[in-house]
Amino acid sequence: MTNSLLLRNALLLDVTSGEYLEGDLRCADGQIVETGPSLSAPDASVLDLDGAVVMPGLIDGHVHVTALTADLGALPTLSPSYVTAHSARIMGHMLHRGFTTVRDASGADYGLADAQAEGLIQGPRLLFCGRALSQTGGHGDLRGRGMQRHDEHPCCAGLGRIADGVDAVRAATRDELRKGAHHIKVMASGGVASPTDRIDSTQYSDEELRAVVEEARAANRYVAAHAYTARAVNRALRAGVRSIEHGNLLDDHSVELFVEQGAYLVPTLVTYWALKQEGMAHGLPEANWRKVDEVLDAGLTSLERAARGGVKLVYGTDLLGGMHKHQNQEFRLRAQVQDPIDVIRAATSNAAELVGMAGQIGTLEPGAQADLLVLDGDPLTDIGILADPKHISHIVQSGDIVM
Numbered sequence: 001m002t003n004s005l006l007l008r009n010a011l012l013l014d015v016t017s018g019e020y021l022e023g024d025l026r027c028a029d030g031q032i033v034e035t036g037p038s039l040s041a042p043d044a045s046v047l048d049l050d051g052a053v054v055m056p057g058l059i060d061g062h063v064h065v066t067a068l069t070a071d072l073g074a075l076p077t078l079s080p081s082y083v084t085a086h087s088a089r090i091m092g093h094m095l096h097r098g099f100t101t102v103r104d105a106s107g108a109d110y111g112l113a114d115a116q117a118e119g120l121i122q123g124p125r126l127l128f129c130g131r132a133l134s135q136t137g138g139h140g141d142l143r144g145r146g147m148q149r150h151d152e153h154p155c156c157a158g159l160g161r162i163a164d165g166v167d168a169v170r171a172a173t174r175d176e177l178r179k180g181a182h183h184i185k186v187m188a189s190g191g192v193a194s195p196t197d198r199i200d201s202t203q204y205s206d207e208e209l210r211a212v213v214e215e216a217r218a219a220n221r222y223v224a225a226h227a228y229t230a231r232a233v234n235r236a237l238r239a240g241v242r243s244i245e246h247g248n249l250l251d252d253h254s255v256e257l258f259v260e261q262g263a264y265l266v267p268t269l270v271t272y273w274a275l276k277q278e279g280m281a282h283g284l285p286e287a288n289w290r291k292v293d294e295v296l297d298a299g300l301t302s303l304e305r306a307a308r309g310g311v312k313l314v315y316g317t318d319l320l321g322g323m324h325k326h327q328n329q330e331f332r333l334r335a336q337v338q339d340p341i342d343v344i345r346a347a348t349s350n351a352a353e354l355v356g357m358a359g360q361i362g363t364l365e366p367g368a369q370a371d372l373l374v375l376d377g378d379p380l381t382d383i384g385i386l387a388d389p390k391h392i393s394h395i396v397q398s399g400d401i402v403m
Contacts (some may be wrong), residue, residue, distance in 0.1 A: 003028065003029055003030070003399055003400075004026065004027065004028045004041055004043055004044035004045065004399075005026070005027040005028075005044055005045050005046075005047070005370070005396065005399055005401070006024060006025075006026050006027075006039060006041045006044040006045070006046045006047070007024060007025045007026075007027075007047050007049055007054060007372070007374070008024050008039075008046060008047065008048045008049060009022075009024070009048055009049050009050055009051055010022075010023065010024065010025060010049045010051070010052060010053070010054040010374075011051060011052065011053045011054065012025055012035055012054050012364055013053060013054065013055040013056075013344075013364070013379075013380075014364065015055070015056060015341070015344055015345055015348045015349050015362070015363065015364075016345075016349060016363075018341040018380065020053070021035065022037070022051075023035055023036050023037045023038075023039075024036065024037065024038065024039040025039075025054060025364065025372070026039050026041050026044065027370035027372075027396070027399040028041075028044075028399070029399065030369060030370055030398040030399040030400075031366075031367060031368065031369060031370055031399065032364060032365065032366050032367065032368050032369075032370050033366060034366055035364060035366065045401075047374075047394065047401075049374060052374050052375060052376065052393065053374070053375040053377070053378060053379065053385075054364070054372055054373070054374055054375075055344070055348070055364070055372070055373050055375065055379070056348045056349075056361070056362050056363055056364055056368075056371060056372065056373070057098065057099070057100025057101065057361070057362075057369075057371030057372060057373055057395070057396070057397065058097075058098045058099045058100065058101075058315070058347045058348065058373070058386075059099065059100070059101045059102070059103070059314075059315065059347055059348060059351035059352060059355075059361060059362055060094070060099045060101075060102045060103070060124075060315060060316060060317055060327065060347070060351075061102075061103045061243075061266045061314040061315055061316040061351045061354060061355070062103065062105045062245055062266050062268050062314075062316030062317060062318045063094070063102045063103065063104055063105065063316075063317060063318070063319070064104060064105060064106065064107045064108075064159065064318065064319075064320060065087045065090050065091050065094070065102070065104055065107065065108050065112065065123075065126065066083055066086075066087050066104075066107035066108055066112075066157055066159075067090075067107060067159070067319075067320040067321060068083060068086035068087070068090065068321060069282065069283040069320065069321045070193070070275070070279055070282045070283040070284035070320040070321040070323070071283035071284065071285065071321075072158075072159055072193050072320070073143070073195065074283070075107075075156075075157040075158050075159070076156040076157060076158045078157055080156065080157060083157040084111075084112070087108070087112055088112075088115075088121040088122075088123065090123075090324055091112070091116065091121060091122070091123025091124060091126070092121070092122045092123050093324065093325070094123060094124050094324070094327065095122055095123050095124050095395065095397065095402060096389065096395065096402070096403060097327050097328055097389045097392075098328070098373050098386070098389060098392050098395060099124045099327065100124050100125060100361070100369075100371035100395070100397045101124050101125040101127065101351075101355075101357075101361050101362075101371065102124040102125070102126060102127070103127045103182070103183070103351075103354075103355055104126060104127065104128045104129065105129065105132070105185055105224065105226075105245060105316075105318070106129055106130070106131060106132035106140070106159040106160060106185045107131075107157070107158070107159045108126055108128040108129075108130075109128060109130055109179065110128065110130075110179055110180045112126055112128070113126040113127075113128050113180070122402070124397075125361070125369075125371075125397075127182040127183070127355055128180075128181065128182055129176065129181045129182065129183050129184055129185040129224070130176040130179055130180075130181045131158065131159065131160055131161040131176060132159055132160045132161070132185035132186065132187055132226070133160070133161060133163050133169055133172050133173065133176075133184070133185065133186045133187065133204075133212060134160045134161065134162055134163070134186075134187040134203070135162070135163075135164055135187070135203050135204055135208075136162055136164050137196050137197055138160075138162075138187045138190070138194070138197060138203040138204075139160070139187035139189065139190055139191040139193075139194040139197060139203065139226055140159060140160020140161065140162065140187045140194070141160065141162055141194065141196070141197075143195070143196070145195075145196055160187065165208070166207050166208055166211045169186075169204070169208045169211050169212050170211050170212075170215055173211075173212050173215040173216060174215055177215070177216070177219045177221060181221065182221065182355070183216070183221055183222050183223065183224055183242075183355070184212060184215075184216045184221060184222070184223045184224070185223075185224050185225075185226065185245075186204065186209065186212050186223055186224070186225050186226070186236075186241070187203055187204070187225075187226045188202065188203055188204060188209065188225040188226060188227040188232050188233075188235065188236040188241075189201060189202055189203055189226060189227040189228050189229060189232035189233075190203065190228070191226060191228070191246075192272075192275065192288055192291045192292055192295065193284070193288055193320075194288075195285070195287065195288065199228055199229070199291055199294050199295065200228070200229050200231075200249075200294075201232075202229075202231055202232045202235060203232070206235065206238075206239060209225075209235065209236060209239035209241070210239045210240065212239075213239055213240040213241060217240075222241075222242035222243070222356075223240070223241040223242060223243075224241065224242065224243040224244075224245055224266075225241040225243070225244055225245065226245045226246060227244050227245070227246065227247060228246055228247070228248050228249050228295055229249040229250075230249055230250050230251035230253065230254050233247050233249075233250045233254045233257075234251075234253060234254055234257055237254070237257040237258065237261050237263055238257065240261070241263065242263055242264060242354070243263060243264040243265070243266055243314065243354055244258075244263065244264070244265050244266065245266050245268065245316065245318070246266070246267065246268055246295070246299075246318075247265050247266075247267060247302055247306070248267070248272075248295040248298045248299040248302050249295065249298050249302065250265075250302050250305070250306065252305070252309070254306075255305060255306055255309035255310075255311055256309075258306065258309070258311040258312070259309065259310055259311060262312075263312070264311075264312045264313070264314050264350070264353075264354045265306050265311050265312070265313055265314070266313075266314045266315075266316040266354075267299060267302070267303045267306075267313070267316065267334075268299075268316045268317055268318035268330075269299045269300060269303065269330060269333045269334065270317050270318075270319065270326055270327070270329045270330040270333055271317060271318040271319050271320070271323070272292055272295055272296040272299060273296070273326070273329065273333065274319060274323040274326045274329075275289065275292050275320075275323070276289075276292050276293075276296055278322070278323055279292065279320075279323070281322075282320065282321035282322045282323055283320075283321055284320075300333070300336060300337060303334065303337055303338070304337040304338075307337065307338055307342065312350055312353070312354075313338075313342070313346045313350060314346050314347075314350050314351045314354050315330060315331075315334075315343070315346040315347035315350075315351060316330070317330050328386060328387050328388065328389055329387060331343055331347075331383050331384075331386045331387040332383060332384065332387040334346070335383040335387075340379055340380050340381070340382075340383040341380055343383060343386075344379060344380075344386070347362075347386075348361075348362035348363065349362045349363060350362075369398055370396055370397075370398055370399040371396065371397055371398065372394075372395075372396040373392055373394070373395055373396075374392070374393045374394035374395075374396075375391055375392060375393065376391050376392075376393050377391055
């Protein structure tokens with residue numbers, strides 16, 4: 001007997017058209033089989049939704065499931081088993097906020113991905129990159145000025161690995177791909193959480209960036225680049241990266257390059273909002289907290305500029321430590337400058353395209369994974385329905401009712 005689920009009397013959200021279809025949706029063996037009026041499935045479990053909204057499960061394009069603290073430099077000092085326990089809890093909470101797939105932007109590995117896929121832990125489908133590549137003194141180098149040793153033993157938690165020079169970045173990229181990386185992350189500018197760099201710095205040479213992209217493409221994978229300023233964003237786009245993470249200080253030329261290259265922008269507004277309010281309480285050192293203002297105010301302006309220019313946008317949060325609880329707040333922040341349907345597409349169909357899973361996730365089309373949310377309101381008229389998880393009445397992941 002197939003594992004079958006039938007949702008009756010639903011309003012099914014087509015995220016492409018932005019319209020609702022009244023009818024039923026049938027799942028079997030973890031996939032959506034058909035949608036339409038008065039479907040029949042004698043052996044199926046049935047949920048009568050009485051006109052409730054059904055939409056695809058959410059996709060967060062930028063998370064760190066191992067970031068149990070905002071003091072990222074402390075992660076390598078913690079027991080790997082302790083970090084794993086926290087990661088399992090973080091992932092479970094993400095799923096119960098409606099995120100059925102997440103893209104980890106450094107820190108997670110094949111162990112966590114396999115554990116989720118095998119049902120050992122509950123959480124979103126995990127698309128990981130392993131360790132992000134960083135130059136010495138770059139955003140992935142979390143050593144203070146007085147620390148010389150850098151322990152990259154694979155048993156230890158951490159978000160970055162240091163590689164300098166074209167040969168070294170090629171080898172590092174190949175090593176992360178060897179371990180099953182779904183994508184490669186490279187630090188192409190300074191950042192808030194790193195102790196010795198400037199946010200307005202560019203990182204890695206053009207030759208190094210191109211080498212990373214070349215190796216990823218050879219393995220039919222892609223590169224995501226951490227970058228804030230227009231100078232850093234534009235260098236990364238010209239090198240061939242597929243997604244820019246953050247991009248708070250991009251310019252009009254950046255927008256032109258995004259469109260020309262067919263690249264994606266993954267803004268992460270909520271992390272700056274949360275870091276400013278709570279970062280120090282969750283372990284962010286004061287020196288790093290003071291860097292937040294440099295990118296906080298510019299983020300919304302850059303999002304609006306990118307949206308107006310036709311850039312493909314993906315939902316991302318980048319939250320750390322106890323701030324993960326604000327994951328859905330990104331919907332409310334983006335809705336200040338975007339229509340609700342465009343924010344929803346960023347967290348469904350656009351994200352699916354970025355990760356190479358268009359038609360498999362982020363849609364209610366037959367043949368897709370049966371990742372579904374049942375809502376108690378209309379997110380097209382009130383984005384607060386998605387900004388507050390209490391409005392999610394049911395979560396279905398791969399055809400199984402999670403909540």
